[in-house]
Amino acid sequence: MVNYVDAAEAPPKNTGQIRLYGPRDFAGMQAAGQLTARCLDALVEIVKPGVTTREIDDFVYGFGKQHGAPPATLYYRGFTKSSCTSINHVVCHGIPNDKPLKEGDIVNIDVTFIVDGWHGDSSRMYGVGRIKRAAERLIEVTHESLMRGIAAVKPGATTGDIGAAIQDYVEGQRCSVVRDFCGHGVGKLFHDAPNILHYGRAGEGVKLKPGMIFTIEPMVNLGRPHVKVLSDGWTAVTRDRSLSAQFEHSIGVTAEGCQIFTASPAGLFMPPLISA
Numbered sequence: 001m002v003n004y005v006d007a008a009e010a011p012p013k014n015t016g017q018i019r020l021y022g023p024r025d026f027a028g029m030q031a032a033g034q035l036t037a038r039c040l041d042a043l044v045e046i047v048k049p050g051v052t053t054r055e056i057d058d059f060v061y062g063f064g065k066q067h068g069a070p071p072a073t074l075y076y077r078g079f080t081k082s083s084c085t086s087i088n089h090v091v092c093h094g095i096p097n098d099k100p101l102k103e104g105d106i107v108n109i110d111v112t113f114i115v116d117g118w119h120g121d122s123s124r125m126y127g128v129g130r131i132k133r134a135a136e137r138l139i140e141v142t143h144e145s146l147m148r149g150i151a152a153v154k155p156g157a158t159t160g161d162i163g164a165a166i167q168d169y170v171e172g173q174r175c176s177v178v179r180d181f182c183g184h185g186v187g188k189l190f191h192d193a194p195n196i197l198h199y200g201r202a203g204e205g206v207k208l209k210p211g212m213i214f215t216i217e218p219m220v221n222l223g224r225p226h227v228k229v230l231s232d233g234w235t236a237v238t239r240d241r242s243l244s245a246q247f248e249h250s251i252g253v254t255a256e257g258c259q260i261f262t263a264s265p266a267g268l269f270m271p272p273l274i275s276a
C-alpha cells in the first residue's frame with residue numbers, strides 16, 4: 001500500500017511515505033538543481049587528458065563554497081568527496097583520486113549541491129579527448145534512455161512506465177540496464193521514497209501524482225548488467241569489465257508532465273563528444 005503525504009506535514013526522515021510538494025518547494029529544488037547544472041556545465045572545460053579526478057572534485061567543492069552550497073556527498077555515509085567520478089567500467093560511486101584521466105576515457109561526474117536544504121542531484125557523461133565510437137554510442141543510448149524515462153512522467157502514469165520506457169529502449173539497442181542501483185525521491189532528504197527502478201513493466205509500481213519529486217538516473221552497460229562493489233565499499237564496476245554510462249536529472253511531477261530542475265542553462269547536459 002503506497003501512501004502519499006503533504007511534504008509540509010511529514011517528519012524529516014524516510015518513512016516510506018511519498019511526499020507531495022508545493023510550488024515554493026519546486027522553486028527551492030529549481031535553485032538547487034540549477035546550481036548543480038551550472039557546476040556540471042563548467043566542468044565541460046575542465047575535463048581533459050591529464051586532469052585528475054581529485055582536481056575535478058576540488059573544483060566541485062570550491063564551486064559549492066563560492067555559492068554557499070555544501071555538496072551532499074561530503075561525509076555522507078562515510079563518503080569523503082564532493083562528487084562521484086566513475087570512469088569507463090565504473091558504474092557509479094567512483095571515488096575521486098590522483099590518477100590522471102587519459103585520452104579515450106569516459107567519465108560520469110555526479111554532483112549534489114544543497115541550497116536552502118534542497119538537494120539538486122544530477123550527473124552527466126564527459127568524453128576525455130577523442131573517444132571510441134562504441135563509447136560514444138553507449139553515452140548516446142544512455143542519454144536517450146533517460147530522456148525517454150522523463151517523457152513517461154505525467155500524473156496517472158506509474159514508476160513502472162518510467163522503467164519500461166528505459167529498459168525497452170536500452171535492450172533494443174543491445175545494451176543492458178543495471179538493476180543494483182535506482183533513482184530515488186529527493187528534496188530536503190538526499191535519498192527518499194520512492195525508489196525509481198530503471199527497468200520494469202508499464203502500469204506497475206507507484207502511481208505518479210503532481211508534486212512528487214525524484215531522480216531518474218539510469219546506468220547502462222555495453223555488456224552484461226551485473227555489477228560488483230570493490231573493497232573500498234563504494235566503487236561499483238561491471239563484472240564483465242564492459243563500459244558503463246549514466247545520466248541523472250532531478251525532476252518534479254507537474255499537472256502536464258514534469259519540470260527538470262537540473263536542466264543545463266548552457267544546453268550542455270549532453271556535453272559535446274569527439275569521436276576517434
Ligand code: MF3
Nearest residue numbers: 073076079084093110112121
Ligand atoms: N549522487 C548519487 C545519487 O545519484 C549518490 C552518491 S552517494 C555517495 O544518488 F556517497 F556515493 F556519494
Ligand code: CO
Nearest residue numbers: 121215217248
Ligand atoms: Co541520485
Ligand code: CO
Nearest residue numbers: 110121122248
Ligand atoms: Co547523483
